[in-house]
Amino acid sequence: MKIKALIPNLFTMLNLFSGCVALVMVADYKFDWAFYFVCLGIFFDFFDGFFARKFGVAGPLGVQLDSLADMVTSGLVPGFVMYRLMAFSKEFMSVTVGVGAFDYYKLYFLGFIITLGACYRLAKFNIDERQSDSFIGLPTPANALFITSLPLVITAYEHNQQLVELFINKTFLVAITLISAYVMNAEIPLFSLKIKNFSFAKYKLQIFFLVLSILLLFFLQILAVPLIIIIYVLLSVFNNIVNKKASV
Incomplete structure (x- = not known):
C-alpha cells in the first residue's frame, strides 16, 4: 500500500485523538482546552477529506473512519459539554428521576440528546448523495463549535450576571439541546x-x-x-x- 493512501486516515485518527483529549478536558472542567481540541479535530477532519481527494484514494474505509472520529469529536464531546452546563444549573441539580439508588440520575443527562442527534446525522450523511458540495442540515463540526463555545462565553462574560444566568437556565439549555439535535437533521439546505x-x-x-x-x-x-x-x-x-x- 502506498504511503499517500495512509495519509488521509492518519488525519482522521488525529481527529479522533483530538476528540478523546477534548473529552478528558471536559471531564476536568477545562472547557477552553476542550474547545481548542475540538477546533484541532475539525482542522484534521477537513484535511483528511482534502488529501483523500487530492491523492485519489477516497474509499469506503475512509468514509466510515471519518464518521466514527466525528462521532467522538463532534458528537460525544458537545453532548458532554451540555451535560456539564446542565449540571451547573441549580434547577437541574434539585430535580431527580427515580427513587433510592437511582436518585443520582439527574435530568442533565438530557444533554446527550445532542450526541444522539449527531449520531443520526452522521449515519444519514453517509448515505445521502445530495450533500457533495453543500449541506442539508447543520454539519456536526459546526454544531460542536456552537455547543463547546458556550462555556467560554460564560467565562468571558462572567461580569454580566444576566447573560450567565441565561446560559445556565434550565429552559434555555433544554431548548438549545433540542434545537441543536433538530437542526443537524432538518431538511434545511445550507x-x-x-x-x-x-x-x-x-x-x-x-x-x-x-x-x-x-x-x-x-x-x-x-x-x-x-x-x-x-x-x-x-x-x-x-x-x-x-x-x-x-x-x-
Whole structure:
C-alpha cells in the first residue's frame, strides 16, 4: 500500500485523538482546552477529506473512519459539554428521576440528546448523495463549535450576571439541546462555503458571510462563534426563500 493512501486516515485518527483529549478536558472542567481540541479535530477532519481527494484514494474505509472520529469529536464531546452546563444549573441539580439508588440520575443527562442527534446525522450523511458540495442540515463540526463555545462565553462574560444566568437556565439549555439535535437533521439546505473562483456576483452570499464572520470574531471574539453558526443557518433559510420565490 502506498504511503499517500495512509495519509488521509492518519488525519482522521488525529481527529479522533483530538476528540478523546477534548473529552478528558471536559471531564476536568477545562472547557477552553476542550474547545481548542475540538477546533484541532475539525482542522484534521477537513484535511483528511482534502488529501483523500487530492491523492485519489477516497474509499469506503475512509468514509466510515471519518464518521466514527466525528462521532467522538463532534458528537460525544458537545453532548458532554451540555451535560456539564446542565449540571451547573441549580434547577437541574434539585430535580431527580427515580427513587433510592437511582436518585443520582439527574435530568442533565438530557444533554446527550445532542450526541444522539449527531449520531443520526452522521449515519444519514453517509448515505445521502445530495450533500457533495453543500449541506442539508447543520454539519456536526459546526454544531460542536456552537455547543463547546458556550462555556467560554460564560467565562468571558462572567461580569454580566444576566447573560450567565441565561446560559445556565434550565429552559434555555433544554431548548438549545433540542434545537441543536433538530437542526443537524432538518431538511434545511445550507449554502456552500466553497468558493471555487473569485466571482462576486456568483459568491456574494459567501463573501458577505465570510467578511461578517471576520468582523464578528474581531469585535466579539468568543461570543462570535455561536453567533456565526446561528447567522449561517438563518442566512441559508433566507437564501432558500429568495431562491424559491425567484424560481416561481
